[in-house]
Amino acid sequence: MASEGRWNTLQTNRQQRLARVAQILGSDLQGRIFPQQRIKDVLHATLEVGDRVCIEGNNQKQADFLAKALTQLDPQRIHGLHMLQSVLALPEHLDVFEIGIANKLDFSFSGPQAGRLAKLVSAGKLNIGAIHTYLELYARYFVDLTPRVALVAAQAADRHGNLYTGPNTEDTPPIVEATAFKSGIVIAQVNEVVDVLPRIDIPADWVNFVVQAPTPHYIEPLFTRDPALISEIQILMAMMAIKGIYAEYEVKRLNHGIGFDTAAIELLLPTYAASLGLKGKIASHWALNPHPALIPAIEAGFVTSVHSFGSELGMEDYIRARSDVFFVGADGSMRSNRAMSQAAGHYACDMFIGSTLQIDLQGNSSTATLGRIAGFGGAPNMGADARGRRHASPAWLKAGREARDGQYAMPRGQKLVVQMVETFREHMQPAFVETLDAWQLAQQAKMELPPVMIYGEDVSHILTEEGIANLLLCRSDEEREQAIRGVAGYTPVGLGRDLRMVENLRDRGIIKRPEDLGIDKRLATRDLLAAKNMKDLVRASEGLYQPPKRFRNW
Amino acid sequence: MASEGRWNTLQTNRQQRLARVAQILGSDLQGRIFPQQRIKDVLHATLEVGDRVCIEGNNQKQADFLAKALTQLDPQRIHGLHMLQSVLALPEHLDVFEIGIANKLDFSFSGPQAGRLAKLVSAGKLNIGAIHTYLELYARYFVDLTPRVALVAAQAADRHGNLYTGPNTEDTPPIVEATAFKSGIVIAQVNEVVDVLPRIDIPADWVNFVVQAPTPHYIEPLFTRDPALISEIQILMAMMAIKGIYAEYEVKRLNHGIGFDTAAIELLLPTYAASLGLKGKIASHWALNPHPALIPAIEAGFVTSVHSFGSELGMEDYIRARSDVFFVGADGSMRSNRAMSQAAGHYACDMFIGSTLQIDLQGNSSTATLGRIAGFGGAPNMGADARGRRHASPAWLKAGREARDGQYAMPRGQKLVVQMVETFREHMQPAFVETLDAWQLAQQAKMELPPVMIYGEDVSHILTEEGIANLLLCRSDEEREQAIRGVAGYTPVGLGRDLRMVENLRDRGIIKRPEDLGIDKRLATRDLLAAKNMKDLVRASEGLYQPPKRFRNW
Incomplete structure (x- = not known):
């Protein structure tokens, strides 16, 4: 056929990579399993310049042995990697950029590495593709960010290469599925190799190489x-x-x-x-x-x-x-x-309830602070109205009625999205602000939009020690602003409230104090x-x- | 321990069911595999009154042998089943209600069975829990609609019970995962039992019983x-x-x-x-x-x-x-x-583009027509603004700018949701209506809300043979209504347009005719x-x- 081979370049390339590994490892490769001291050889033989590499950095489970091995590669041979990962948790996750092995990053959450991440971005050593919510990032693995190589972690493997991820399966299934089924290569570090697994979580067919790590993978x-x-x-x-x-x-x-x-x-x-x-x-x-x-x-x-x-x-x-x-x-x-x-x-x-660092007068909230690119994790996915939802429940119907009555001809339900914050956080920093730090951070890091965690339009309630503001019932931007000021306590935002309007909102049940709820604070x-x-x-x-x-x- | 057993009732009950099957089948059970002529015995032994049963009725692949077997059970022994399924595709999917084996249904799409479904609801033989979009239904499998028994279809099994779902994997993974890991029972019909599978899609650990069906499962x-x-x-x-x-x-x-x-x-x-x-x-x-x-x-x-x-x-x-x-x-x-x-x-x-049967003056659209409960399928999930999304793209940013400029202080992207319809559909029924049939259907079938497929708030463009209406750029309900009328052709809704306002919308680029786009209709x-x-x-x-x-x- 005329087109023979032209349309299977990914498969051919995978075969070449697998052959390189087989050749270099020789008898060190037993089925899919190779010894830990050959990890650098395997990665050198597997990776190619510019590869999209997904490393399993989860919220908790870390492919830490593989992350460390990546940092030990020769940047002359392997560079320009585009890293994909849920969470930047370990120093090694950033070391690869410092060393010049990787230069682009798509991720969800950076937690403890947020400050260093911002510095690497400023220094031009790391180019952020985008910051995602978790499910959004997995979704892109199946569309335009499919990994060429995935480095994952499991509890155990059997001698065939089947994996047991056990309680900490976390992100492993979509990472492996997207990679294995788009002719990519999957390398798994495991804590142990056993004869019989407690159960199989990932079939060996989806895995190319398995290595037992010197220490069990890190879990936070x-x-x-x-x-x-x-x-x-x-x-x-x-x-x-x-x-x-x-x-x-x-x-x-x-x-x-x-x-x-x-x-x-x-x-x-x-x-x-x-x-x-x-x-x-x-x-x-x-x-x-x-x-x-x-x-x-x-x-x-x-x-x-x-x-x-x-x-x-x-x-x-x-x-x-x-x-x-x-x-x-x-x-x-x-x-x-x-x-x-x-x-x-x-x-x-029916409800997401979470905390945040800053809330503005429209109810937008962000955990971004200057000099730190923290990312989003799972919050945006859960703390947003799921507009594709069609099944009803009492909570969803009531929230929808409160938000829409008198405003829309077509009834619809709505998710409850509750922001729960004390008016002052650590070091007496007010949780309520006129302008989110996110604006300035967006400018510094050249982001397309300020990194908002939860948009004000999606928030249904703000709960502080002063009371609950029900934003669903607000009927104008001004009411919304005063409802927020009305629970913002002694922060400058709270002190800027219009007392009469706040009392009116309270009379209408839009703001509720503990006593309005029949709660005796002494209890x-x-x-x-x-x-x-x-x-x-x-x-x-x-x-x-x-x-x-x-x-x-x- | 005081609580011994109290918290493992599902596991104990699963063991009892598995034991009943083993006892009844005797030597007919080879590992996980049993012969097709024992299917009724297996289902009688597996099922209990009131079970939540998920049957794999997909958009295309159907567990048709198992669906038929369900209809042959003794309703004296097995009744009150609560059926969960993506698609009601086969007559058997409704026969179980007619016969009195099942009485409750949670689903996504009913396609060709929509008319009969409506009749069974009217007759009180079938109680609809809710109509979902696909991903929403799978999501509930992990929360409050976890199946007790799942009846699925695969291309092949090996002798251990590993499954090969091949090209038509479709819904199988979440159904099996939710059931197997909440101490439920998974029964798979397969087209063939082979020694070695082309690959393993579902590990045998997740499957309890396998039966080779007399004919390959139906695919549409x-x-x-x-x-x-x-x-x-x-x-x-x-x-x-x-x-x-x-x-x-x-x-x-x-x-x-x-x-x-x-x-x-x-x-x-x-x-x-x-x-x-x-x-x-x-x-x-x-x-x-x-x-x-x-x-x-x-x-x-x-x-x-x-x-x-x-x-x-x-x-x-x-x-x-x-x-x-x-x-x-x-x-x-x-x-x-x-x-x-x-x-x-x-x-x-960045975009969903789909068709519909009716669009109202707010842009709400529905495929519900009187006497037919058709369901939603995947459209609501894709045809809604994904408000949890945080990564940018040119399309998403531009749509967000068009929708929000001058209206919101905080910038945000937006999905393009395009409704593409000819102004008249089959039998000269107008696609544009003052009031959706969905309102009347909701009343008839006692639904909490009219079954809207795509909400007007989520629609960005309506495209007909007359032109494109860009609803993102509309700044009032009235503009929106006239933009819709302006592409509604010779339907009564289209004839009801305010000519001056429509020309104004066209001048502002909110309505675009083919000639405005530089398209020569003759081509x-x-x-x-x-x-x-x-x-x-x-x-x-x-x-x-x-x-x-x-x-x-x-």
């Missing part, structure tokens, strides 16, 4: 919060959230992010929420990592189902013993899947917490939860 | 359109789409649905679009089933990448020979995945089609495309 216990550190202000805010939002809208399906604010809510479910008769009526179905703070609510029978983005260290035995609640394999260990859990957070949850004490410290959580779990060492003080 | 060639049936009006509209929207916004990443309107666009890429110098500038990256009408554009080098929801009959060899473009496994056959392709359509595409002939009939498509494919019999007239 990101979702553990010690109840001992929860303040009474957070407890008051949690009471308002439960009574003023969860109960008010009958929110059954929801997501909680990281933080003490939402940990406080979790710990008040079996106490305060139960006392209001809300068991079975709210917070039963979750898209959520296995937060230890949720243990008392699970034990109290509040929770029907939890699907997780990733796992949490120390929760393994507890999850195994609570398989009615969590998603577990036939082997008893959890199965997480960030892509599907993000889809769940987007489409199957907002740590006595309400279902667990007051880590030991209480362990006890509540019947000894099944085993906190990482740094959370143990006994 | 849903995305094949004979170019011979494309009209010159459709060609004119395709020219307007290409010049007025694709080129105008530099749309590179997109989705096309089913239909002659978009098939015409596909067939004009290598001719009309190429003559405008647009190769490499538009329509390069797709979330799309392997439409035969795309062959000439692929051959012309227009297309870089295609990720598919499902496959299309007859395209197998062509796909294998064009692996640079399609997602294929190491075995050379395609891998589709509706969940990930829907995520791609939502988050990685809109079938000569522009890169393939004029099925045989041309086969020829363009170098003989690799093998159309199903019903599309061959030679």
Whole structure:
């Protein structure tokens, strides 16, 4: 045929790469498995200049051995790599740019590396393609950012190359699928090679090479919060959230992010929420990592189902013993899947509740601060109205009615998107500002748009220690601004409120103070917490939860 | 431990079900495989009254043997089933309700069964939970609609129970994952049991039982359109789409649905679009089933990448020979995945273009007509602004600017959502109406909201043979209404236009006629089609495309 070969260049190129590896490794390659000391040879033989390389840097699980190996390559041979990764978590993730092996980056979240990332961008050593929300980045893997090479991490492999990702499956499935099925190459680091896997999470057919790493891949216990550190202000805010939002809208399906604010809510479910008769009526179905703070609510029978983005260290035995609640394999260990859990957070949850660093007068919020390019993670996907959603629920219908009555001829539901912040954050920085730092950061880093985490148009409620502002009920930009000022406390934004207008908003139920909700502030004490410290959580779990060492003080 | 067993009831119950099957089948059960004549016994032993049962009814691939077997069960023993499925395609999918085996349904699309579905609802034999978009339904499988039993279809199994879903993977992965990892039971019908699979798509660990069906599972060639049936009006509209929207916004990443309107666009890429110098500038990256009408554009080098929801009959060899473009496994056959392709359509595409049956004066559109409950399929997910998206592209930024300039302080991008309709559809029914039938249908079927496919707020452009209305640029409800009337031709809605206002909108570029776009209507002939009939498509494919019999007239 005339076109023979012209349309299979990716496959041919893959074969060439595989052949190079086979030749260089010789008898060191046993099926798909090679010894760790040959990793540099394998990467040199696999990679080509300018490759799009996806390295599994997740929220928690890190392909750290492969990340380190990348930094040890010869930049004369391998350079111009375009890195794709969910999370920039390790120094090595930026070292590859410093060294000149990579020069372009598409990612979601940079967390602790945000400051150094900004510096590398300024220095012209790193060119950011875009910052994404997680599911958006995976989506692009199947369209215009398909990886040529994927470097992933699994718990174990068998001798055929099948992978067991276990509780921390996280991002592995879409990364491997997009790469393997577009004639790319998949290299997996594993903690161990075994004869029989507890279960197969990724079939060997999708994997080209497996290497046992010298140490188990790094996992960060990101979702553990010690109840001992929860303040009474957070407890008051949690009471308002439960009574003023969860109960008010009958929110059954929801997501909680990281933080003490939402940990406080979790710990008040079996106490305060139960006392209001809300068991079975709210917070039963979750898209959520296995937060230890949720243990008392699970034990109290509040929770029907939890699907997780990733796992949490120390929760393994507890999850195994609570398989009615969590998603577990036939082997008893959890199965997480960030892509599907993000889809769940987007489409199957009625509420997203999260925190932020700055909120402006339109309700736009951002975690971007000067000199730090922090990224978005999962928040934009869950903290946005899912306009493709078509199934109804009481929460979604009520939110839609409040937002649209008298404004649109066609009724529609809406997601609840709650921003929960204390008016002042650490070092007395006001959470409410006239102008987001994001504007200046966008200019500095030459971004197309200011990096807004949650847009004001998508926010339904802002909750502070001063009260709840229901933005759904606002009917003008001015009302919206005063509703925000009305819960902004003693920040300059709060002090700039129009007192009469704020009182009018309160009369109309757009602003609600604790007393308007029938909440006695004096009851907002740590006595309400279902667990007051880590030991209480362990006890509540019947000894099944085993906190990482740094959370143990006994 | 005090709670021993209390929290593992689903696992215990699964064990009981598996034991019942093992006992009844005896030596007929070989590993996971049992003979087809025992299917009723297996289902009677597996199912329990009131189970949530997901049956794989996809857009194309159907677990038809299992669907039929369900209808043969004893309704005295098995009843009250809650059916979950993407598509109601086969009569058997409704027979189970008629017979009294099932009584509740959550689904996405009902296509040819829409009329009978409406009747069963009226008769009180079928209670609809909700109608979803596809990804939304999968999302709920991980939250509050997790299947207890899943009945799926695969191309082949090996003797261990590993599954090969091949080109038609479609919905199988999320269905199996949600069920298998929440202690449910997965039963797969396969076309054949083989010693070695071409590749493994679903690991045996995730599957409980496999049965070889008496005939290969049904697949509908849903995305094949004979170019011979494309009209010159459709060609004119395709020219307007290409010049007025694709080129105008530099749309590179997109989705096309089913239909002659978009098939015409596909067939004009290598001719009309190429003559405008647009190769490499538009329509390069797709979330799309392997439409035969795309062959000439692929051959012309227009297309870089295609990720598919499902496959299309007859395209197998062509796909294998064009692996640079399609997602294929190491075995050379395609891998589709509706969940990930829907995520791609939502988050990685700049444009959705689709058709509809009715559009109202606010731009809301619906395929619901009286007496038919048709459902949504994938359209709402792709035909909605993806408000969680954060990466920029020229198309998205321009659409956002047009929609927001002078209206919002915070800039934001926006998806292009194009409705492409002739002003009159079959039987001279006007596509533009004052009031959607959806309102009356909602009342009849007691729905919470009228079943709107695409909301007017999300539509960016309406394209008819009369011109393009750019709704992004409208600044009031009145402008929007007149922009719609202005392209509604001789329908009553079109005749009701305010002539002066429409001319004003045209002066401002909000309405564009073909002549405003520099399109000579006389050139809109079938000569522009890169393939004029099925045989041309086969020829363009170098003989690799093998159309199903019903599309061959030679």
